[in-house]
Amino acid sequence: MSPVISIKDLSKVYSSGFKALDRVSLDVAKGEIFALLGPNGAGKTTLISIVCGTVSKTSGTVLVGGDDNVSAWRRARTRIGLVPQEISLDIFSTVANCVRFSRGLFGKPVDAGFLEGLLKDLSLWDKRAARVVELSGGMKRRVMIAKALSHEPEILFLDEPTAGVDVNLRRDMWALVRRLRDRGVTIVLTTHYLEEAEEMADRVGVVDKGRLLLVEDKASLMRRLGxxxxxxxxxxxxxxxxxxxxxxxxxxxxxxxxxxxxxxxxxxxxxxxxxxxxxxxxxxxxxxxxxxxxxxxxxxxxxxxxxxxx
Ligand SMILES: Nc1ncnc2c1ncn2[C@@H]1O[C@H](COP(=O)(O)OP(=O)(O)OP(=O)(O)O)[C@@H](O)[C@H]1O
Ligand SMILES: [Mg+2]
The missing domain is CATH 3.30.70 (Alpha-Beta Plaits)
Structure with a gap:
């Protein structure tokens, strides 16, 4: 397996003194769908935030595509798209502008064809001129995904992609994730929904109290313990x-x-x-x-x- 993400002995102690991650080591292979499963407060968001560079680590190393995510942060960050757990959008911006703006932040040239394809993929094309404030919660979540994909990253992080999402949209989301994977995008998602990990993931990691309890191929996990x-x-x-x-x-x-x-x-x-x-x-x-x-x-x-x- 050639890892696209390589995490070694990663620990995080927040300034409050709380240890949110305790020596986590994990390799994620190119092109796989990896699900991080764990209860509230397990450390899932902390882990992916550190990999994505939005939270600083206390110790350990993170390589993204072989680049250290601190010393070579710019190259590492360009490879990554992040859909955070909380929706945060400029509500007065139009859908198309939100996505264009995110692409611009990564210094990528304007590409009308790519934008059209992306918005169509996410069933947002008809809403491209709508302002975010006019969208439903599920549509906003899709705009977040479009933004995360706007600079054509190799790795997509989805932090609780289907929290509060209805059954239909959840199925759409799963289908989208599979399409992305078929195009070679590596996907790391966090979820509480065991059904989601079971349905989607190639491999599953279980996190609890800041520790990675196990990482296993989903099918063999099911065979072994199922x-x-x-x-x-x-x-x-x-x-x-x-x-x-x-x-x-x-x-x-x-x-x-x-x-x-x-x-x-x-x-x-x-x-x-x-x-x-x-x-x-x-x-x-x-x-x-x-x-x-x-x-x-x-x-x-x-x-x-x-x-x-x-
Ligand atoms: N900025 C912070 N300062 C102090 N403690 C924090 C901070 N952010 C998170 N924590 C703590 O770290 C632990 C892990 O939080 P984290 O958000 O990573 O969990 P999670 O697994 O994503 O949970 P959830 O499933 O609820 O999203 C929690 O106990 C949380 O309270
Ligand atoms: Mg979280």
Whole structure:
């Protein structure tokens, strides 16, 4: 893997004395989608702000495209587009001007064709002459993304890109991120939404209390720790789990006795499901629906950091 971002032993102590990052080391490969997952206050924004140069580090090194982000900050910064967690826009500026202005800050020449393509990509072309103040929250978020992409960066940081965004826009955002990745842009995103990391990321890093607890390929993380789940909807609710079903692996009675839920190892194949269905048939218990799925990153995450750690 050729890292486009290389972080070594990065620590941050804020002037208040609070240690927000504790010796974090991480390499991000060119062209991957990397998700940083962690509860509120874990240090996600601090980490990406340091890489992007908007917060200073206390110790450690950060290389962006091989350039040190302090001693060669200008070259490092040019490679990066940042969509911050908080929306901050000049509300009286038009959409097109906001984006043009951001491009100009990086000394890039005006390129009407590029601007048109970018705004169309983000479904903002029709709004190009609208002032930011006239836009909905979701549109403002897209303007933030357009600004971050205005100087054609190789790496895009998205800090909570879909916080407070409705389901449709979230899906649009995911599609956009994939299109960018297909064009070779490296994406680092932070999220609380486990579903989002699960849906989007090639690799996931879990941060808690300033430490990077693990970094793993999403698929192998799911395989290693993931469980499969079978949910059986019964024709008639059961008051308690019948003895006939009480063998290992035993299902759990859910939803007021209307459903049976069975969890089993993802690597184990269909044996546990077949065994349960066989026992249901032999006990004469009728069912009306079957549903299988993967247990989510959420289960893994809660197992790692515990609930409500902060
Ligand atoms: N400027 C600052 N001065 C002092 N402490 C800060 C400062 N900025 C952040 N912190 C603290 O550092 C810790 C990490 O904050 P950070 O914003 O990086 O977390 P986060 O993982 O992005 O959280 P969230 O999910 O809520 O966005 C928090 O405890 C926060 O209060
Ligand atoms: Mg944050």
């Amino acid at each position: 469980k499969r789940r079978l949910t059986v909807t019964l024709a008639e609710p059961l008051p308690a789990l019948p003895a006939a079903l009480d063998g290992a692996p035993a299902p759990r009675l859910d939803d007021g006795g209307r459903k049976l839920a069975l969890e089993f190892d993802a690597g184990e194949g269909g044996g546990a499901m077949a065994a349960l269905l066989g026992r249901l048939d032999r006990a004469g218990i009728a069912y009306v629906d079957l549903e299988t799925g993967n247990s989510s990153l959420e289960d893994i995450f809660v197992g790692l950091v515990g609930e409500g750690t902060r």
